Amino acid sequence: MSALLRRLAPLPFVLLAASVLVFALPRLTGVDVPRAVLRARTADAVPDPEVQARVAAEFGLNDSAVVQYLRWLGAALRGDLGFSFVTRQPVAEVVGDGLAVSGVLTVLALGLAASIGVPAGVYAASRPGGLLDRGLSAAGIVGVSVPEFVLAPWLVLVLAVGLGVVPAVGWGGPQHVVLPVLTLAAYPGALAAQLVRAETVEVLGRDHVRLARAKGLSPGRVLWRHGARLATTSVTSLSAMVVAGLLGGSVVVEVVFGIPGLGRGLYDAVLAQDLPVIQAATLAVVVVAVSAGAVVEVLALVLDPVARNREESR
Amino acid sequence: MGRIGTRAAAACVGALVALVALVALTACGGGAGSTGSTGATGTTQPDAALAVALQFPPRAAYAFDADDGARLMTLGVAETLTTVDDRVQPAPMLATGWEQTADPRTWRFTLREGVTFHDGTPLTADAVVTALSHVAGVTSPPRAIRGIGFRIAADGPGAVLITTAEPDPVVPLRMSSGNLGILAPSAYAAGGQPTVLRTATGPYVLDAVNGTDSAVLVRNDSYWGERAGAATVTVRYVTDPQSRALALQSGDVQFAEGLPGASLDQLRSAGADVVEYPAARTVELLLNQSAPPFADIRVRQAVTAAIDRPVLASQVLGGAAAPASDLFGAAVPWGATSPPSGADVERAKALLAEAGHGPADPLTVRLWTFPNRPEMPVLATAIQSMLGRAGITVDVQVGDYAAREPEILAGRYDMFLNSRSYLSDYADATSTLTSDYTCGGSYNIDQYCSPAYDALIDRLPGITDPAQRQALFAEAARMLTDEVVGVMVVHPLNTAATNGATGFVADPLSAKPVLPGLTRTG
Numbered sequence: 001m002s003a004l005l006r007r008l009a010p011l012p013f014v015l016l017a018a019s020v021l022v023f024a025l026p027r028l029t030g031v032d033v034p035r036a037v038l039r040a041r042t043a044d045a046v047p048d049p050e051v052q053a054r055v056a057a058e059f060g061l062n063d064s065a066v067v068q069y070l071r072w073l074g075a076a077l078r079g080d081l082g083f084s085f086v087t088r089q090p091v092a093e094v095v096g097d098g099l100a101v102s103g104v105l106t107v108l109a110l111g112l113a114a115s116i117g118v119p120a121g122v123y124a125a126s127r128p129g130g131l132l133d134r135g136l137s138a139a140g141i142v143g144v145s146v147p148e149f150v151l152a153p154w155l156v157l158v159l160a161v162g163l164g165v166v167p168a169v170g171w172g173g174p175q176h177v178v179l180p181v182l183t184l185a186a187y188p189g190a191l192a193a194q195l196v197r198a199e200t201v202e203v204l205g206r207d208h209v210r211l212a213r214a215k216g217l218s219p220g221r222v223l224w225r226h227g228a229r230l231a232t233t234s235v236t237s238l239s240a241m242v243v244a245g246l247l248g249g250s251v252v253v254e255v256v257f258g259i260p261g262l263g264r265g266l267y268d269a270v271l272a273q274d275l276p277v278i279q280a281a282t283l284a285v286v287v288v289a290v291s292a293g294a295v296v297e298v299l300a301l302v303l304d305p306v307a308r309n310r311e312e313s314r
Numbered sequence: 315m316g317r318i319g320t321r322a323a324a325a326c327v328g329a330l331v332a333l334v335a336l337v338a339l340t341a342c343g344g345g346a347g348s349t350g351s352t353g354a355t356g357t358t359q360p361d362a363a364l365a366v367a368l369q370f371p372p373r374a375a376y377a378f379d380a381d382d383g384a385r386l387m388t389l390g391v392a393e394t395l396t397t398v399d400d401r402v403q404p405a406p407m408l409a410t411g412w413e414q415t416a417d418p419r420t421w422r423f424t425l426r427e428g429v430t431f432h433d434g435t436p437l438t439a440d441a442v443v444t445a446l447s448h449v450a451g452v453t454s455p456p457r458a459i460r461g462i463g464f465r466i467a468a469d470g471p472g473a474v475l476i477t478t479a480e481p482d483p484v485v486p487l488r489m490s491s492g493n494l495g496i497l498a499p500s501a502y503a504a505g506g507q508p509t510v511l512r513t514a515t516g517p518y519v520l521d522a523v524n525g526t527d528s529a530v531l532v533r534n535d536s537y538w539g540e541r542a543g544a545a546t547v548t549v550r551y552v553t554d555p556q557s558r559a560l561a562l563q564s565g566d567v568q569f570a571e572g573l574p575g576a577s578l579d580q581l582r583s584a585g586a587d588v589v590e591y592p593a594a595r596t597v598e599l600l601l602n603q604s605a606p607p608f609a610d611i612r613v614r615q616a617v618t619a620a621i622d623r624p625v626l627a628s629q630v631l632g633g634a635a636a637p638a639s640d641l642f643g644a645a646v647p648w649g650a651t652s653p654p655s656g657a658d659v660e661r662a663k664a665l666l667a668e669a670g671h672g673p674a675d676p677l678t679v680r681l682w683t684f685p686n687r688p689e690m691p692v693l694a695t696a697i698q699s700m701l702g703r704a705g706i707t708v709d710v711q712v713g714d715y716a717a718r719e720p721e722i723l724a725g726r727y728d729m730f731l732n733s734r735s736y737l738s739d740y741a742d743a744t745s746t747l748t749s750d751y752t753c754g755g756s757y758n759i760d761q762y763c764s765p766a767y768d769a770l771i772d773r774l775p776g777i778t779d780p781a782q783r784q785a786l787f788a789e790a791a792r793m794l795t796d797e798v799v800g801v802m803v804v805h806p807l808n809t810a811a812t813n814g815a816t817g818f819v820a821d822p823l824s825a826k827p828v829l830p831g832l833t834r835t836g
Contacts, residue, residue, distance in 0.1 A: 087373070157560065258557060
């Protein structure tokens with residue numbers, strides 16, 4: 001627990017730095033925010049200057065950037081993330097809903113990727129150069145290299161249009177989870193398989209593994225307890241990066257399958273210059289990324305006795 | 315080693331089996347759409363449920379001041395005082411008649427009798443006053459009533475008086491804007507944004523809303539007009555065009571709009587009824603007339619002659635657009651429908667030479683466009699190639715529109731490829747003709763200024779007769795074409811398809827309900 005708390009300690013400072021960046025960057029693009037917001041709300045290419053002025057006043061955009069930032073930060077510290085410029089809905093609700101949807105997708109995709117990628121990598125490492133190893137390597141290359149915008153329509157064509165076993169689009173029931181999860185799991189699953197295979201092959205050649213074999217441990221025990229266990233530390237570290245990427249960056253999948261997730265919401269907010277949503281959504285991703293990184297580091301300690309000893313000797 | 319392999323393989327197989335089981339279980343338990351492609355043929359099933367995939371989700375939780383009223387109108391949920399007929403003239407909806415009073419600034423609308431809101435309360439003059447007063451008082455009122463000094467008052471229980479600051483000949487047409495839908499007084503009781511659930515008057519009741527993801531409609535059995543075609547409708551907002559096409563093909567939905575051109579043949583072969591119809595939109599190559607080289611009409615004529623618009627429409631866009639010969643296309647009665655001629659490269663070269671641009675002084679210009687509409691970069695590249703044949707070197711730059719807009723409006727550009735709807739939120743072209751082409755126009759990107767054109771537009775406020783107004787719109791468009799105020803490139807086509815449903819009626823103006831006419835077939 002103390003290791004976890006130590007790793008989470010920098011989170012407030014990271015968040016503060018991120019909040020400054022997130023606040024400043026949209027304002028440095030030179031885009032006229034009231035005009036962009038009005039365009040997002042209507043199909044009007046030529047917003048009325050009087051209306052623009054009213055919108056700017058309503059959102060406090062006429063104040064200096066420092067005043068705007070401090071006002072936003074103060075409200076955020078009180079738990080008030082404000083209202084969306086475009087939809088006028090509470091930002092906490094907008095971001096929370098998106099985060100919940102993307103969270104479900106992320107957890108399921110990572111779970112699927114790990115449950116297939118890790119055993120596949122371990123098995124390939126147990127017989128390097130074998131037929132299955134080569135087959136899994138080829139599948140891994142395909143999984144890593146085929147982009148989501150190709151894989152997603154292909155899965156729809158096969159499973160929704162061809163076989164008719166799952167719906168092509170939509171969100172709401174368990175049936176809607178299948179295609180996006182398969183799409184999102186392909187890359188991390190393939191990457192995990194490749195990583196685990198490489199690490200396991202390397203670990204199986206170490207002295208302590210040879211010693212374990214010499215002591216008469218069964219091949220399966222050697223492989224899983226001494227080989228795969230160490231190899232999975234790299235996969236655990238990888239998952240921290242993947243979590244943040246999937247949470248905020250699954251725009252393609254969310255658009256293709258019509259899913260109201262955080263990535264699509266953030267993308268729409270950026271187009272519409274919906275500053276409160278951009279700020280809150282980005283910070284949410286930062287919080288998750290930092291937290292996931294800390295949790296993963298602690299998990300790595302559990303899995304890797306050498307690192308654990310190093311940590312305990314601090 | 316054999317045991318290792320067995321166990322590891324078992325783990326892999328187990329994971330795969332779990333995956334397959336997940337797919338199978340969810341497919342069975344979730345009631346995924348069937349794969350049968352019934353097309354639009356077969357018997358109609360008026361009590362069946364319908365699912366549709368629409369292109370545009372609500373912008374702001376169905377707020378009337380955010381163009382979402384138009385969506386509610388398209389769904390068949392909210393209704394307005396008037397609608398438009400096939401001649402794009404005002405027609406009765408919640409008002410059965412209207413007349414200009416002795417004071418030319420005031421119009422009197424007689425309300426339809428026997429109309430009830432979805433919450434059971436009756437449509438009254440006071441209810442109409444409450445609804446339209448609310449939407450007129452928000453920060454950004456709908457364009458149809460913005461800046462005209464809109465006021466409304468009840469005139470007895472069955473009529474309202476609408477007054478504007480100046481005599482306005484198109485008030486009945488303005489009232490057809492979907493953003494002026496009438497909701498029950500209870501919708502406004504809580505203050506803030508009106509409640510749209512079960513408060514309108516249309517053939518469908520908005521029963522549930524799930525953000526920008528979906529909505530559920532149920533038939534309004536006490537509707538004053540023709541009964542809606544389905545007992546319930548699940549509306550899915552799917553922003554990706556290919557996904558809409560695949561959802562229709564898989565049978566997830568029975569109606570989809572805004573389909574990609576590449577998928578139309580595939581849909582037809584799967585049994586879907588596909589409809590292509592004109593949209594009130596023009597892709598225009600704007601030319602900066604405030605500076606050389608496009609201050610010279612001969613250079614503008616040369617660009618027009620060098621661009622093969624029929625080829626752009628039929629080949630570059632694969633038939634997803636009609637070539638434009640005018641600002642207005644086939645979507646409106648006053649639009650030009652005769653196709654433009656193809657490219658005349660020799661004439662373009664001659665005009666350029668006449669303007670002083672030959673091999674010794676070749677013309678090099680920048681062309682800006684934006685990627686939000688995928689056809690724009692494609693068209694820009696094709697235009698670059700066509701102009702290259704006439705000796706004009708074009709540097710194509712694609713970038714975010716909003717970031718570049720200030721420079722474009724300030725006239726710091728050469729050519730800008732834009733896509734623009736030529737109607738505002740009601741079927742009248744005055745707004746576009748004024749903002750885009752008059753000397754003081756707020757969106758006059760061409761930097762065009764003609765006293766004769768301005769005088770023509772100045773006549774519009776005094777013309778009440780819709781036919782005369784439409785004739786003047788056409789005359790203004792011809793003037794723009796004659797003076798080569800930009801090159802009207804193509805008019806994009808809208809697409810829609812049914813698969814397992816019937817009753818779709820194309821509406822180029824997007825001014826009428828779409829969903830109530832649809833009925834499931836099987």
